[in-house]
Amino acid sequence: xxxxxxxxxxxxxxxxxxxxxxxxxxxxxxxxxxxxxxxxxxxxxxxxxxxxxxxxxxxxxxxxxxxxxxxxxxxxxxxxxxxxxxxxxxxxxxxxxxxxxxxxxxxxxxxxxxxxxxxxxxxxxxxxxxxxxxxxxxxxxxxxxxxxxxxxxxxxxxxxxxxxxxxxxxxxxxxxxxxxxxxxxxxxxxxxxxxxxxxxxxxxxxxxxxxxxxxxxxxxxxxxxxxxxxxxxxxxxxxxxxxxxxxxxxxxxxxxxxxxxxxxxxxxxxxxxxxxxxxxxxxxxxxxxxxxxxxxxxxxxxxxxxxxxxxxxxxxxxxxxxxx
Numbered sequence: 001x002x003x004x005x006x007x008x009x010x011x012x013x014x015x016x017x018x019x020x021x022x023x024x025x026x027x028x029x030x031x032x033x034x035x036x037x038x039x040x041x042x043x044x045x046x047x048x049x050x051x052x053x054x055x056x057x058x059x060x061x062x063x064x065x066x067x068x069x070x071x072x073x074x075x076x077x078x079x080x081x082x083x084x085x086x087x088x089x090x091x092x093x094x095x096x097x098x099x100x101x102x103x104x105x106x107x108x109x110x111x112x113x114x115x116x117x118x119x120x121x122x123x124x125x126x127x128x129x130x131x132x133x134x135x136x137x138x139x140x141x142x143x144x145x146x147x148x149x150x151x152x153x154x155x156x157x158x159x160x161x162x163x164x165x166x167x168x169x170x171x172x173x174x175x176x177x178x179x180x181x182x183x184x185x186x187x188x189x190x191x192x193x194x195x196x197x198x199x200x201x202x203x204x205x206x207x208x209x210x211x212x213x214x215x216x217x218x219x220x221x222x223x224x225x226x227x228x229x230x231x232x233x234x235x236x237x238x239x240x241x242x243x244x245x246x247x248x249x250x251x252x253x254x255x256x257x258x259x260x261x262x263x264x265x266x267x268x269x270x271x272x273x274x275x276x277x278x279x280x281x282x283x284x285x286x287x288x289x290x291x292x293x294x295x296x297x298x299x300x301x302x303x304x305x306x307x308x309x310x311x312x313x314x315x316x317x318x319x320x321x322x323x324x
Contacts, residue, residue: 026279043068047118
């Protein structure tokens with residue numbers, strides 16, 4: 001019971017599980033990329049079993065089978081973390097329906113992503129299906145970020161911290177970030193790293209797709225700079241500015257990696273690093289709109305015993321101000 005309380009019942013448990021979910025979902029983007037970059041996509045030629053006769057990879061299948069099966073095992077890590085977040089949200093006192101719904105949504109979504117992975121195997125790594133499998137991680141990362149943020153703030157009325165035009169700019173920025181990632185997937189589908197030596201590509205011109213992708217990246221950079229300027233103009237909170245500057249830094253690093261990999265003819269390590277950067281960029285972009293508002297504690301909120309000695313923002317306990 002003490003272990004159950006420590007993992008799921010303590011203040012901040014939901015927030016810790018949500019952070020683990022963010023990290024794990026970005027991680028599986030990277031490991032999924034490793035499967036493709038090492039041409040291990042059909043290392044396990046069947047799904048859900050690895051082969052017609054074996055659930056797991058066998059020594060005869062070599063390194064390709066081990067890499068592909070290892071990525072499948074990580075899906076169960078995502079399932080375990082999603083269930084852990086749901087249990088923590090359910091056991092939280094007082095229970096908050098907003099957190100339970102977000103955690104439950106992630107639990108439902110992880111199997112969908114796994115099934116898409118199976119379809120990629122059944123279709124022989126069709127590049128459009130592979131791309132869809134990658135993009136399936138994007139909403140799951142957003143759900144995890146939302147759960148992390150919401151578990152750190154109370155349930156109450158949303159209070160904007162900036163004027164509405166700035167909020168709309170931030171939302172538009174998230175939309176462009178998503179478009180950048182989608183077009184990046186299309187670029188990948190036209191390039192050389194197919195996941196298997198025999199897998200066909202999507203037939204689009206890689207140079208043209210890369211140019212369109214780069215154009216969207218420059219648009220994203222411009223919007224981010226405009227957002228930072230607007231935040232300074234309206235005297236937004238420092239926390240909001242830090243999130244925007246973090247996004248800008250991620251975009252610049254991702255851009256350097258992207259251009260470098262293109263001119264070096266797509267070396268495997270740089271492509272893998274670029275995929276990791278895409279996951280981090282999406283986390284930073286989704287965090288921006290959350291940083292531009294706060295929630296006031298609900299007047300119906302039930303105080304907890306540990307709040308007697310400190311103020312609380314969501315599941316974060318703040319030390320009380322010293323008495324003069």
